[in-house]
Amino acid sequence: MWTPYIAARGTDRAIGRLSIGAALHGGTETGKAEPDEAGVDYTMVVILLAALSYNALLAIANAHVTAISLTQVALSEFVILAAGGALILSRGLRPFDAPCLIFAVGSLLGTLVLSIINQEPVIGMMRNAADIAIFTMLGMRCNRATLRACFMASVILVAAVMVVELTSIKFYSNLFNPFSYYVNTRGLGENDFDNTGLFGNSLGFEGRFSFGLFSTPRTSSIFLEQTSLANFATFCTIYLTSIWSTAHRREKIIGIALILTVLLSNNSRTASTIAVLCLAGYFIFPRLPRYGTLVLPLLMIGLALAVTNHLGDSKEDDLAGRLGLSILMLSRTDIQGLLGLRAVSAADMFPDSGYSYTLYAASIFGAMALWLYIALIVPANSSARRRCSWGIGIFFFLNLLIGGNAVYTVKIAAPLWLLAGYMRRDALSPSNAPQPAVHHTGLRDTAGQAPSARVHQAVSGFSIR
Numbered sequence: 001m002w003t004p005y006i007a008a009r010g011t012d013r014a015i016g017r018l019s020i021g022a023a024l025h026g027g028t029e030t031g032k033a034e035p036d037e038a039g040v041d042y043t044m045v046v047i048l049l050a051a052l053s054y055n056a057l058l059a060i061a062n063a064h065v066t067a068i069s070l071t072q073v074a075l076s077e078f079v080i081l082a083a084g085g086a087l088i089l090s091r092g093l094r095p096f097d098a099p100c101l102i103f104a105v106g107s108l109l110g111t112l113v114l115s116i117i118n119q120e121p122v123i124g125m126m127r128n129a130a131d132i133a134i135f136t137m138l139g140m141r142c143n144r145a146t147l148r149a150c151f152m153a154s155v156i157l158v159a160a161v162m163v164v165e166l167t168s169i170k171f172y173s174n175l176f177n178p179f180s181y182y183v184n185t186r187g188l189g190e191n192d193f194d195n196t197g198l199f200g201n202s203l204g205f206e207g208r209f210s211f212g213l214f215s216t217p218r219t220s221s222i223f224l225e226q227t228s229l230a231n232f233a234t235f236c237t238i239y240l241t242s243i244w245s246t247a248h249r250r251e252k253i254i255g256i257a258l259i260l261t262v263l264l265s266n267n268s269r270t271a272s273t274i275a276v277l278c279l280a281g282y283f284i285f286p287r288l289p290r291y292g293t294l295v296l297p298l299l300m301i302g303l304a305l306a307v308t309n310h311l312g313d314s315k316e317d318d319l320a321g322r323l324g325l326s327i328l329m330l331s332r333t334d335i336q337g338l339l340g341l342r343a344v345s346a347a348d349m350f351p352d353s354g355y356s357y358t359l360y361a362a363s364i365f366g367a368m369a370l371w372l373y374i375a376l377i378v379p380a381n382s383s384a385r386r387r388c389s390w391g392i393g394i395f396f397f398l399n400l401l402i403g404g405n406a407v408y409t410v411k412i413a414a415p416l417w418l419l420a421g422y423m424r425r426d427a428l429s430p431s432n433a434p435q436p437a438v439h440h441t442g443l444r445d446t447a448g449q450a451p452s453a454r455v456h457q458a459v460s461g462f463s464i465r
């Protein structure tokens with residue numbers, strides 16, 4: 001279970017941060033490698049694919065076996081999180097898990113307080129926090145081979161279903177019947193009936209933004225609704241910009257092909273904007289302040305306010321309308337909402353205003369904890385990690401301007417926070433720790449060994465990997 005490093009001998013203390021790194025990554029005092037160090041951890045790959053596809057599997061059951069309710073959806077997500085938690089516990093808790101555990105436990109306590117105050121269960125943000133914390137911790141147990149396998153498997157799965165969708169909408173609709181699934185499980189779509197059987201928002205409307213290259217409805221792939229597919233393309237963009245220097249050629253080719261196909265067929269303005277920002281950010285993010293991600297929410301809200309004032313009022317589904325709605329909802333925030341007294345109705349009150357939803361669902365205190373977690377969980381101490389940290393920050397804080405709780409869904413949280421956890425673990429790797437200086441004085445100890453030899457033996461005894 002919890003295996004903190006304790007420097008019991010003087011030689012242990014002599015090698016400083018290298019000892020801590022050995023405890024974090026060596027697995028055991030005997031130097032035995034953890035299971036995921038030997039190669040691909042297929043259990044982790046299966047858990048990730050389950051998080052991406054459980055809605056699609058339930059939709060097939062709903063369309064061809066029996067009606068599915070929200071209870072089965074919630075139970076499926078719980079099973080996925082439980083499997084992730086069990087895998088974490090089987091590997092043992094480590095000191096580097098502390099930020100995730102503090103965030104998760106704090107969210108649990110906050111949920112209990114809000115539930116008591118509201119006199120009924122308030123579990124929305126607790127579930128969101130569990131998704132974030134568990135998959136971050138899984139990522140910290142993920143080696144490079146496993147991360148690559150997770151990315152490739154998820155991209156191929158999403159691409160395969162999207163090809164079916166683009167080539168035969170009828171077959172795709174008959175297989176999944178997203179309209180029926182979301183009516184039965186979320187109560188969405190009753191007023192958007194269309195004989196295609198697709199999710200209502202996939203159909204678009206006259207005058208909506210489009211690249212104009214595909215005549216089919218907006219693609220949804222295995223996610224069944226277009227927002228998650230667009231967000232998955234954003235994850236792929238962040239992934240590639242973060243690990244570009246170590247990515248295999250096939251990762252780059254398949255990833256870029258999927259991103260371009262999704263953006264052009266999904267017609268997402270937000271995902272397209274973030275893709276451009278991340279492309280430019282590949283060169284810019286490493287030059288930005290280390291803790292600059294902390295100002296992203298304030299920067300996004302400030303820009304939204306400036307754009308709204310410039311473009312004027314709009315009630316349409318355009319840039320001015322979406323940003324204006326978020327600014328309007330924030331301006332109406334009251335003290336009861338900030339204290340979490342209206343947490344139960346947050347999702348219904350703010351379906352398209354993520355900042356207001358987060359403030360009301362988690363209270364101002366929970367929202368601040370989430371803010372700090374997102375901004376700081378990936379240490380910005382290298383170019384790759386700084387690209388990842390800024391990419392995740394922009395993805396979250398920009399999406400909260402124009403959406404409700406879509407960025408929290410486990411379908412997107414799973415791959416995104418797996419990447420964040422891996423990048424955090426990589427930052428704590430012994431190879432990234434500064435090497436202790438060894439001064440050659442020519443002196444020898446009572447055993448006849450030079451100080452450098454003692455340090456070498458101490459390091460060797462920890463079998464650092």
